[in-house]
Amino acid sequence: xxxxxLDHIEENTFKxxxxxxxxxxxxxxxxxxxxxxxxxxxNDKLIGYTLLxxxxxxxxxxxxxxxxxxxxxxxxKEALDLIISxxxxxxAFLLTIEPSLEYSDTRIKYLEKFKESSVSYQPKExxxxxxxxxxxxxxxxxxxxxxxxxxxxxxxxxxxxxNFYKLYKNTFENNNFKGRSLNYFHNMKKCFKEDMxxxxxxxxxxxxxxxxxxxxxxxxxxxxxGSLKEFNNLYPGYLLVYETAKYAQSIGLKSFDLWGxxxxxxxxxxxxxxxxxxxGRYFKFLGNFDYSFNNLLYFVYKKLK
Numbered sequence: 001x002x003x004x005x006l007d008h009i010e011e012n013t014f015k016x017x018x019x020x021x022x023x024x025x026x027x028x029x030x031x032x033x034x035x036x037x038x039x040x041x042x043n044d045k046l047i048g049y050t051l052l053x054x055x056x057x058x059x060x061x062x063x064x065x066x067x068x069x070x071x072x073x074x075x076x077k078e079a080l081d082l083i084i085s086x087x088x089x090x091x092a093f094l095l096t097i098e099p100s101l102e103y104s105d106t107r108i109k110y111l112e113k114f115k116e117s118s119v120s121y122q123p124k125e126x127x128x129x130x131x132x133x134x135x136x137x138x139x140x141x142x143x144x145x146x147x148x149x150x151x152x153x154x155x156x157x158x159x160x161x162x163n164f165y166k167l168y169k170n171t172f173e174n175n176n177f178k179g180r181s182l183n184y185f186h187n188m189k190k191c192f193k194e195d196m197x198x199x200x201x202x203x204x205x206x207x208x209x210x211x212x213x214x215x216x217x218x219x220x221x222x223x224x225x226g227s228l229k230e231f232n233n234l235y236p237g238y239l240l241v242y243e244t245a246k247y248a249q250s251i252g253l254k255s256f257d258l259w260g261x262x263x264x265x266x267x268x269x270x271x272x273x274x275x276x277x278x279x280g281r282y283f284k285f286l287g288n289f290d291y292s293f294n295n296l297l298y299f300v301y302k303k304l305k
Contacts, residue, residue: 001047001075003082006037011046017100018195018216019066019122020051026191028053033064038086040071040079047075050083054092060301063092066122067100076101077110084113084291093294094301098122103284114289118302123260124287127272127280131249131256135242138279146235147242153234154202155243161185164198164210167226174229175267185212185224199244201236209236213244218254220244241278256280 009022018024025035034054040047048071053064069079080097087095096117101107129135136144158164165182172179189196192214200210211225222244227237245256258280261272276282292298 001040001042001078001082003086004039004041005086006039007035009037009049010039014048014070015217016070017067018214018219018221020049020068020070020100021216023191023193023195024066025051025053027188030187030191036086038069038083040069040075040082042075047071048079050079052083052086054090060094060297061090061092062301063087063090063095064121065095065097065099067098070100073101073107080110080113087291088293093292093297095291095293096121096288097291098288099286101286103286107286111286111289114291117288117290119290120288122288123262123285125261125263125282125284127258127261127275127278128283129245129256129258129279130281131245131254135245135249135279139242140277143238143277146238150239151234152203153208153236153239155239156200156202157247158198158200158210160200160207161189161198163200163207164212164224164226167207167210167228168212168224169226170228171226177267180224188212199240199247201240201243203231203234203236208234209240211240211244215248215253218252219257220248220253220255221257222259237274238278241275245278 029035032055036052036054037049038052039049048069050065050068050070055062055064065083069076069083071079084095096119097114098121161182165185169179195215197213197215198210199213200207202208208231209227212223214221214223222241248256258275258278261275261282262268
């Protein structure tokens, strides 16, 4: 196997995650990341690729791969060796990787040269709705009433990022976690264009719940959301996710990634239960891993994080 580095994806027919797209690379460039698309070949035949992101500071040059490499599993370990070789040649002190493979004791051995990372860019676990099944039947019967009793709620698609951001900001401030800026979402819309969808739920002409979603290939991802706390008794989030799932079904999508759950983090308990109540099925990725090229810098980096 050999590799070639390009500034774009040579052939965009591989089954991948939106984090391994040119659109995501453009968005990360807005945040100061440089992007490389590493392509893998056997006898001049393209067999896969990965997006590799680079962040430079005065001290560090960090390489990061989100949900890659995109390659058949039989070639996964060999692709990792080529990626390590590339990062070393480029002078990175650290390579962080978050593979798209589902966790298993066998697959974890592919990363025997890596250490488990203390830094997580993307969620290690998620809940996924199968859109090829009857959505309502996969929702617990005791929760279906929260969708059917709409309380004069209206679901709609919108281009209004400002309304979404008000709810999103309200939610992350109430829950004491760090959120994204409004400019970030404008950049996301600029990069993803029609593949970024905003949905909202209204009650008496007031937007009370909203979400930003990304469509890629046959999947949609529920990436960010927000709701007004004072309307929680109307359960607008249930209608928001259910109607988004129905919309995704109507345009032929096959899966709906609800983006992040955790059995271990108590602060994630509420929205993790909500996602399972919507019929999401648990999926665990291999995790987040580091390959250090400079142990002293890696030690300093971990202390700073």
